[in-house]
Amino acid sequence: METKAIGELFPLFIGASPETLERLVSVAQKQDYSKDSAVITESAWGKAVFFIVCGWVKIRSLYGNREVTLEILSRGNCFGEMAVLDESPRATEAIALSDVRLLSISAQRFLQMLLKDPALHHRMLQLMAHRMRQLYYRFQLYRHPPRFKLIKTLIFLAENYGQPTEKGTKILNIPHQDLADLAGINCEETSRLLNKLQDRGWLEIEPSDRALYLTNIKQLYHLAKQL
Template identity: 60%
Template structure:
């Protein structure tokens, strides 16, 4: 991958020095995984930072026999940075929802890069604050109706990773169980609300291609309470 394509794909590197990008690409490793494959196991956190070149993954929390989806990440995002920064063990793993292409940079080399490039360091802090704000907004919706909470989940995914087309904003066709976990509502409520949104013409699902078209993002955004 060329440095400019790398910069355009990953917002994290929008203000990084060209030398930083060249070096990171030179020391990165490439990975490909099919859907439903474990990308990062719970005992491997802290070894590297991973950058999503294509595809979708879910971050899961493991507690005994229970599995709970904490986050859905798409193209242009990254994960593994927090385990490097706080050096704590993780009871989570990362699973490929779709076929995935990744780049990884070892923990030691990534930390070195943060020390050398203050612009990259600052940009990472900005993106981590953005994630925190999105999480805080989810907590603010805790007592709102399930439809409002689910609309927020869909709008956030669209804003972060959606691809605008004439048919609507495209995101991955995320399983209802994962949407329910993210939204903190039941899977049955998720199924019912998604059916209603489909009937309203606000979204369409292409099960063959595993795509979800948010055909009326304006109304979904209003329902979600976003400004």
Template identity: 55%
Template sequence: METQAIIELFPLFSVASPETIEWILSVADEEHYVQNEEIIKENNCGKAICFIVSGWVKVRSRNSNQEVTLEILSKGDFWGEMEILDEPLKCIDVAALSEVHLISISAQRFLQMLFKDPQVHHKMLQLSVKRYRYLYRRFQLRQQKPKIRLIKTLIRFAETYGKLTAEGLEILQITNQDLADVANISNEECQNIMIQLQNQGCIEINTTQQILSLTNLKQLNHFAKQL
């Protein structure tokens, strides 16, 4: 990757010194994965931090042969920092939901970077606090109706990762089960709500291209406030 591209794509590196950026580019590994391929295998977390250049991934938990999607991430986001800074989580893996291009930095080199560049260290703390706040808000959503949970999940994906097109904000067509897991609702509730939103003209799904478009973000925000 080019220096300017990594600065613009990843907020963590927006404050890094030129020397840090050059060093990152020299030690980072570029990786490519196809849809449904495992990126991080179970019990193999904590060895590197990964930054998504393009594509979509899901972080999932597997316990007693039951799979639950914990989070869905896309372009500009990253994962693995918690496992490097603290004890690695067990029974967690990461899989590609689409074709994925990412760069990875080993745990040892990532820690070296934090010690070398105080600005990046501080930015890492800020991003960690931001994630904690998001998890707290997500926990609060459990008190809301299923439709609100799902709508706010869709809005977050669209505003964070979406691509603006003539049809609206475009994201990956995420499976109902994955959406249900992240929104903490049942698969049946998710299916029914998605049908409602399509009938109300709020979303459109192109199964051929695996695209979900939020076609009426104003109405979705209205629903989220009124329900």
């Protein structure tokens, strides 16, 4: 990828120096993963930072005998940076929800870039604060009814990773259990509520291309305000 494309695609590198972007291009490794493959296992965190060029990734953890999805990421986002910064073990895995293309940079080189570029270091702090706000917001959602939580989760995914199309805003047709984990509701409620939204014409699911279209996102915004 060219330096200009990296600066435009990844929010972390907004304001980074040309030297930082050129170094990233020279050292980053391109990696492709097929759907359902493990991108990072529990023992591999802290070795590199990964940047999503295209595709969808979930971060999951094991609670008892059940796997729980903690986060869903897509184009423009990165993961693994926290493990590089605090060097603590992780009881999580990163799994490809679709075919994924990533750029990776080793932990040592990533830390060197942060130390050499004050703008990148500041931007890293900004994004960490933003993630903390997102976590706090998700925590606040738990006291709301399931319908509200699912709609707000769909809106969040659309705002952060959605692609505008003639049908509406397109996101991945995320497996119901993963979507339920993210919204903090059960899988049965998720399936029932998605069917209701489809019946009302506010979303459309295309199994052939694994896509979910928010066909009336304005109505979803309006409904979220009412609940």
